[in-house]
Amino acid sequence: MPIRVRIPTPLQSLTNGAAEVSAEGKNVRELIDDLERQFAGIKARLCDENGEVRRFVNIFVNDEDIRFLQGLDTELKEGDEVSIIPAIAGGC
Numbered sequence: 057m058p059i060r061v062r063i064p065t066p067l068q069s070l071t072n073g074a075a076e077v078s079a080e081g082k083n084v085r086e087l088i089d090d091l092e093r094q095f096a097g098i099k100a101r102l103c104d105e106n107g108e109v110r111r112f113v114n115i116f117v118n119d120e121d122i123r124f125l126q127g128l129d130t131e132l133k134e135g136d137e138v139s140i141i142p143a144i145a146g147g148c
Contacts, residue, residue: 057134059087064142070095079138084115085128087138102140112143 058078063071071077072095079094081087085107092099104110108128115122116139122130132138 057132059132059134060137061087061091062137062139064140066142067098067101067140070098070101081132083126083128083132084117084122084130084138087132088128114141114143115139116141 058080061077061079063075063077065075068075077091077094079087079090081090088099088102091102102109102113102115109115109122117125117130117132118136119139122128
């Protein structure tokens, strides 16, 4: 069951310039593992050494932040769209 994954510009160098890729997984954790199989190095950019999503990375499933769902265990189904959004900080 392919899931459409939107890749932010800073990570597109790992996906050969693709802004959108397909990956598979029953949940977000498996999806990230599949992305790593396809695009070596992407998991380290998304997850910390404990396997948790990095603080500055937001992952959305169908416009819902996985932090408010089941985190990496958020289930996926065919037709879902996953967006990876880097956090933006700034100010004076």
